[in-house]
Amino acid sequence: MNNLFRSCLALVLVAMPIGMVSAEGVPDLMFPVPEFANHPIPTASVPHTEGEVPAVWDIAILLVALCLASYFTLVSRSRKSQLALTIACLLWFGFWRQGCVCPVGATQNVALAIADPSYVVPVTAVAFFILPLIFTLFFGRTFCASVCPLGAMQELIAVRTVAVPRWLDHSLGLLAYVYLGAAVIFAATKTGFIVCRWDPFIPFFRLGGNTDMLVFGGSILAIGLVVGRPYCRYLCPYGAILRLLSCFSKWRLSIPGDTCVNCQLCEDVCPYGAIHPPTVKQTPESRKRGKRQFALAVFAAPVVIASFWWVGSTLAVPLAMWHPESRLAEQVRLEETGEATESTDASDAFRGSGMALEELYASAISRRGEFTYLGGLLGVWIGIVVGFKLIHISARRQRDDYQADRAGCVSCGRCYWYCPVEKVRLGLITDISEVLPDGKTLVPLSAVRKS
Amino acid sequence: MNSLITFRSILHTAIVAGVFSVLVLILLLVDGASRLNKVPMEASQFVELRKQFVEEPNNVELRQQIQVMDLALRQEYFREQHFTVIGSYLLIGGIVLTLIFGKWATILRRKLPKPKPKLPGPDSDELLSHTGLRAVVLLIVALIGTSWAMNATYKSSLPTSIEELASLNATSNQTLEDAKIEEALALPDLPTPEEWQHSWPNFRGPQGTGISMHASIPTTWDGSSGDGILWKAPVPLPGVNSPIVWRDHVFLSGATDKERAVFCFDALTGDIQWRADIKPDPLVVVAEVKTTDDTGYAAPTMATDGRLVFAMFGDGLLVAVDFQGKERWRQSLGIPQRNSYGHASSLVTHQGAVIVQYDHGTPDDELSKLMSFDGATGNPNWETVRSTPASWSSPIVTTSNESAQIITCCDPWVIAYSPKDGKEIWRVNCLERAEVGPSPVYSDDVVYVCNDTAVLAAIRCDGTGDVTDTHVVWTVEDGLPDTCSPLVSKDFVMTVASYGALFCFDKKDGGDPIWEEDLGADFISSPSLVGDHVYLFGRDGSASIYMPTADECQRVGEAELGEDCVTCPAFQDGRIIIRGVEHLFCIGKTESESS
Known part of the structure; x- marks a missing residue:
């Protein structure tokens, strides 16, 4: 009986919002024009573009979002704040602005402007291309973390991710550079903006698209349920640029070696395989x-x-x-x-x-x-x-402590969420052992180093 | 309440929402697949009805049936669209709920990860350096394989270089030119003047006067009963051009917005000897040809030089077809611009050249041209730009003082050109503010022109330059036609006024009408003269035959075609060939009746 009641409750919970959608209905359909009718020819008019805002607003919002993302990542180290910003950016840059303009596509505008001086590149496109690059040089991939609507979409649907082997991750990651090269060449020759043409999330942002785009987008989302950010890691041409720049960033998300307790939680929870453990001595x-x-x-x-x-x-x-x-x-x-x-x-x-x-x-x-x-x-x-x-x-690199991969880390902050040291810092617990898995004992990293 | 919102209820909600989403997705996919190639307006029954309606344009019941089905099909289309939209919203809602409740359930049962203890041995960097290397090599192979597949899939049909393209073009053009010359050389000689005079080679006969050299033309017939009709043949495609006759062949053209053709009928039996379907010019195939129902897509009357027949269509396509129905050449003159009724000027030939009066646009844009093409090859002889607006009058070619002239009418000029080089000879300003439809008529060194809202004028053809003040013999302002060309006999000039009255003027002096006769019908067809009989075909198919005298107009015969008629008749010995809206008629007597 209890099960039956719960099922009924579940049905009600599903039906309520859906019913609300249905009850709203849709506007009257366009009355079809019958044959031979002396119908008036409609006057051509420019339709009102929903979500149209001055370019300066877009740039300002992007700038604020980048500042907040960098602050949440590096200063407050708050995954919750990052998530809230992610959702806000997804709603604004994704669903409200319908995914355009975005830095991923803006790469092509810039490439075309360089190849063809007569092409007047929109200032928004330039700003969207440049600003995340600058922020990445200073703060790591905070744009990917919370501002990019494409990344946000994948971040939110990453329900149960599995770790991709590092060898596969590294080799598939090369495809993004191939895509970047092709996109730049095609844009510069006015062949087409293939990144926009094949943006897998545009059909969802705009609630409609070609069948091929829907299939591609649906596939990326389906893969994204079990593989963290597949588009960002293996296809995104702008992500490829950010990955390079992130290697030289002044500040970035890092695991403080002096306080790390070597619990492995961060390595285990990172869906992008971007936290590497200390290396062992080679034979x-x-x-x-x-x-x-x-x-x-x-x-x-x-x-x-x-x-x-x-x-x-x-x-x-x-x-x-x-x-x-x-x-x-x-x-x-x-x-x-x-x-x-x-x-x-x-x-x-x-x-x-x-x-x-x-x-x-x-x-x-x-x-x-x-x-x-x-x-x-x-x-x-x-x-x-x-x-x-x-x-x-x-090339062999020596690591004495846990380190976030400079290129691969998207600054999502999941590692903070689980890190016992962070929880103590935030005052959520008093002792690290409270959040350690059963049977796990604290091994200070300093001790590991000495051994 | 809190106790009700337990992990299990949330999990169940996520499952129900997930199942719901899957069901909606399946429904959408099934519905989408069933409508993948469905075009509502191409439903077979609807297409059939529309085809039927083309054949029965006056069938009111059929028209209503089409209207109802049209509405139903469109409603069905939008209902399906509505279904998809609602389905999409439901799907999105379902997915969002699944994710929210799924995530909620996960959070409620969140467990800390249990990292596996590190085993002794090589670390992940060590493994990466070995396995990763192989993976990258595999990727290199995949990229090269993809490149090979791309090269194998995409083959270019273009020449490898611009030089090769130029060489191919030169060869191709030379081949075409050679073939044209070869075909032109194979053509017979131009016909003799006698043969020309006894044929009906262009609009209103050999001189464009509407006067037949033949006699014994019937004065009574009935197209409905078949009395006095030698044969009656359906015309497969609509057109308002008049038939032309060469020997035992009757030629006419027909076209719709989708197809166009030249037809050759046997003048003795009415059988279609051949039909030459003319493919639209690919350069203008997608452009919209603006025309009216009265003009249609095949208004210009064809012409022949006795070796080939020439036809022009509403999209500016000029074609030459031989007497076996083979297309010999074509020239696309471009779609007429700012031509409110559609192109209608008929063709005329002169010593193997095809003359095209292609008036369109406004006086300022200089789109209008008079053009001459070599009839044998289609190569342009010359073209003269005319600063004139669109007109619908047909040119005539005639001799004046031993030299040939092409005489054209437009707003406001009557202009004569030399057929040799297209240079203007003289011009007269007398058709001001007129949409010029009637064609000029030449008789005894004088050309007669007229148009509603302007004048009927007699102009001597021996001038040069602007001869408005010196060569206009007379003008009158009565009995002005808007479409019908004048008829000039030995003594009279006759016009069919736009309101349906026949006017007769003195040929030498003009002046007041000698007489006028209310015809009681609407006329598009120009009057014709056989012997001393004037033949008039009304728009409703009624025909009147008059004998004009200096005193009166005697009606000598009446007849009915049995269907509407807007074209001019062609005459053969003892026969009239006339095109109704649906049929081509041959009016005459059988040999037994004649004897």
């Missing part, structure tokens, strides 16, 4: 093998770069095909030669434009030439990233 064989591997990686890196340069140079045709005009030229050419029997909307529209075929073809061929060079550049970039990664993982 002579290991050290020797490590050195050999390091030397091999150093020598292999230039070969990798050269190889990727060559591979990139051969990608002129497929890369150029991403440009709509090149695709159109190919389609029109196929139609002209009879290989394509049916025209497309784009080819019909082209023919209606009165533009000469030769101009279209010449433009496409010229672009293909550009992409031979740009493809090579993209290859070099990927080669550098991959080569550096080979050297990076071959």
Whole structure:
């Protein structure tokens, strides 16, 4: 009986808000225009854009949010405050501003502005690109922690995460740099803003989108339930830049070595695998093998770069095909030669434009030439990233205490939440042992170091 | 109450919300999949009804049926949209509740993590340096594999360089040019003047006068009963152009917004010998052609030079078709701009050249042109820009003082050009503030022009420059037509006034009308002259035959076509070929009746 009552209560709890949505209903549907009706032709008008605010407000709000995020991360070290800010930023930058403008996409505006001086890049885009970079240089990835609506979405849905093995994490992380390189090249050549086109969260922010975007976004969210921030870690091109800058940040989230009790809780709860334990002393064989591997990686890196340069140079045709005009030229050419029997909307529209075929073809061929060079550049970039990664993982670093990964840590503050030292600092407990797992004994880190 | 909100009730709520979300998601997916390629206005029954309506445009019941179905289909479409919107909100609500209650339940039972004790052996950095290396190498292989797949998938059909493109274009253009020249050389010689005079090669006959050289033309017939009708053939596509006749072939064109064609009928039997479907010009295929129901998409009457037939359509497409129905060349002149009724000027040929009066736009934008194309190849001979607005009159080509002239009408000018190079010869300002529809008529070195709201004027054709003050023989302001061209006989000039009255003026002096006859019908078709009989076809298909004299207008015959008619007849020996709105008629007597 009790179970039945609980189930009924559960049903009521679900039905109440849903009923509220349904009761509100939707506005009257547009009355369809029947055939032969002498209906008046509606006058064209510019629709009111919901959520439109002056650019300066966006910049100001971003600045305030970044300041708060940095304060909550580094000064108050409050996960609760960070969560509240995360939700607020998600609502504002995500659902209210519908994910635009965002620093991830602004990277492309800046790339286009650099490549084409005639392109007037919006000041909001520049500010959104620059401000998080500056804050990262000073305070680490506090933008990722609480301000980025894309990160916020993933942060909130990370219900039960599993640890991704470090080898997989490191190799998949390279994809973000590949994506960054491609995004910059495509933006600079006006091929398209692929980061925006494939932003997995836009359909949710705007409550609608293409099927492919919905499927991609849904997949990222589904993966995000068990893998912490998959988009941020393995795809986000802006995150790739922040990861690099974060390595040089002046201040950042850190685990104070002098008070650490070596409880391992922070390492265990970090969903991003960004807290590394102290290293152990290597055996002579290991050290020797490590050195050999390091030397091999150093020598292999230039070969990798050269190889990727060559591979990139051969990608002129497929890369150029991403440009709509090149695709159109190919389609029109196929139609002209009879290989394509049916025209497309784009080819019909082209023919209606009165533009000469030769101009279209010449433009496409010229672009293909550009992409031979740009493809090579993209290859070099990927080669550098991959080569550096080979050297990076071959290099042996000594750690005497728990450390947050400079690049990988998104400053989410989960480690504070569990850290017994933090709880004592905040006055939530009086003794560290109160929050240690059963059977766990306190081992001061200083003692570990001595041993 | 607090006791009720226990871990289990919260967990159950999360589960119920989750199950609910999954159900809604399934419903949305099933509904979305069923509507993936569904276009409401393409429902088969609806399409069928609309097709039927094209054939029966006056079927009121059918029209209402379409209206009802149209409304129902649209309502169904928006109902489905409504369903999706509501479903999406329910799904979002369900997911949010699942997450909130799930998280709540987790918090209530939050347990501290239990880190596993560190085992002796290599640390995670050590493992990373070995396994990570392999993973990165694997990634390199994957990236190279992806590159290879991209190269294998995307193949370019374009030339590899701009130089190669230029070379291909040059070869292609040369081949086309060679083929054109070869085809042009294979054409027969131009017809003799005698053959020309006995045919009906363009709008209103060989000289554009509406005068037939033939005799023995019937004066009574009934299209409904078939009396006096030699044959009657349905015309597959609509058009307000008039038929032209060359030997035993009758040509006309038809078009809708979707298709266009040239038809060749057997003049003896009425059978369609061939139909040449003309593909729209791909350059203008997506642009909207603005026209009216009265003009349609195939208003210009075709023309022939005795070797090929030429047709023009409302989208500015000029085509040449041979007598076997094969398209020989085409020129797209662009969609007419700011032409309130749609393009309607008919074609005319002169010594193997096709003359196109393409008036559109305003006097200031200089869109209007008079153009000449080589009939055999379609290559432009010349074009002359005219600072004139849109007009719907057709040009005529005639000889004056042994030299040929192309005479055109527009607001406010009557302008003559040389067919050799398109240079202007003379002009007269007499059609001011008129939407010019009637075509000029030439007779005895004088051209007669007229238009409603302007004048009927007789102009000598031997001038040069602006001859408004010197070469206008006479003008009158009575009996002015808005569409019908004048008819000029040996002694008279006759006009069909826009309100349906036939006026007769003295050819030499103009002056007051000699007589006027109330025709009691609305006229679009221009009058024709066979012998001393004037043939008039009313818009309702009624025909009147008059014999004008210096004193009166004698009605010598009446007939009915049986359907509306807005075109001009073509004449053959003993026969009239006239296009109704639905059929092509051949009026005449059988050999037994004649004998």
